[in-house]
Amino acid sequence: MDYGVPHELLDDLAAEYGSLRALVPSGTDLGRPTPAVGWDVGASLSHLIGCDLLAREAVDAPAEFLRARPATDVGLAELIEHHIAARRDLPAERLQQEWADAFVALLTAFRSSRREQRVPWFGPPMSPATLATARLMEYWAHGQDFADALRIVRRPTDRxxxxxxxxxxxxxxxxxxxxxxxxxxxxxxxxxxxxxxxxxxxxxxxxxxxxxxxxxxxxxxxxxxxxxxxxxxxxxxxxxxxxxxxxxxxxxxxxxxxxxxxxx
Incomplete structure (x- = not known):
């Protein structure tokens, strides 16, 4: 099969997810603010969950994604806020489980994607590999926010x-x-x-x-x-x-x- 996302990239994405999970174990104060103004740890996790679900839909059900995709930057900001607000009062254990489930679904979608596939997103369509890279980037960036908030120095990797x-x-x-x-x-x-x-x-x-x-x-x-x-x-x-x-x-x-x- 002509896989849409190289195995090495999927392995690195999974490793980045695992690294971020280790930063926010059970018992982490989800209300702790991060350096991203207006975003605490819980809001950042909710955003990651929402975007993983959207990315899964974009790969597996592009027509449905396109029907629901906001047409403006204002609409995109409202969608992000909806993902955060919908999970704001969830217990930490429930939030962690939703996160794990959303990420597994995303990996499954990437594994079944095809190289020639064009995936809709917030901007021009892209290859599954580019979208996987974008998800890794967002995990890495929010991981930095968490590390800064918790005053942890992360060990950098070639990812x-x-x-x-x-x-x-x-x-x-x-x-x-x-x-x-x-x-x-x-x-x-x-x-x-x-x-x-x-x-x-x-x-x-x-x-x-x-x-x-x-x-x-x-x-x-x-x-x-x-x-x-x-x-x-x-x-x-x-x-x-x-x-x-x-x-x-x-x-x-x-x-x-x-x-x-x-x-x-």
Whole structure:
């Protein structure tokens, strides 16, 4: 079978889910605020559950997903709030079980997807592998929020390369999402993975460069850190403009974090 999502990517997605579960065991204070303004731990978990259910439907029942998909950013924000409000008063054990069930259903959908399949989402249709990467990114990003809220330093892994890949491929989106002209060519991105291996994307002869640690680049493109609080270096106007607005997730432009808001 021509699988829609490579086994390695599914394994990494499952590992990222497992890592996040370990951060919020039974007994965690779900009302504890995270650095994401207005989002506590419970709200973030409810959002992950809702998006996993939506992603499962987009893969398995695209027509139903399209009928229910909000047509505007306002509608998307309302849908997110609905997922949170619907689970706000659930006991922690029930929330954890819904989370586990939703994730298992999502993995099952990805395992039955086909490579040539185009999956609708909040934006242009994408491959199942791209959607799986987006889910991994969101798990990783909310995991960072939880770690910051609980004052835990996570041990980085090379799974962060998936977040970096999505950060690079959303170069044009980051500009278009803000109504800005898209530069004709992205910068060259050269990063160090936690294992010490090199990771690179973009034209080798580019005039603009982005270099640094993959972890820090991922924190910037998920808008979890301001670039000035990281090791990421830029050369060239396009690179500077991009990292000021980089956003690798769907939805309206987010303001990001001001410098030095979160210790690292």
């Amino acid at each position: 962060v390369r998936h977040v970096c890949h999505l950060g690079f491929t959303t170069f044009a989106f980051s500009f278009a999402n803000r109504g800005l002209p898209v530069p004709p060519s992205p910068p060259r991105v050269e990063l160090r993975l936690p294992s010490g291996r090199s990771w690179a994307r973009g034209p080798e002869g580019a005039d603009a460069f982005v270099t640094g640690d993959a972890l820090d680049f991922a924190l910037v493109v998920t808008r979890r850190r301001h670039r000035l609080d990281t090791s990421v270096n830029c050369r060239g106007e396009v690179a500077e403009q991009w990292l000021a607005i980089a956003q690798c997730f769907a939805g309206p432009p987010r303001p990001g974090r001001p410098p030095s808001e979160v210790a690292h």
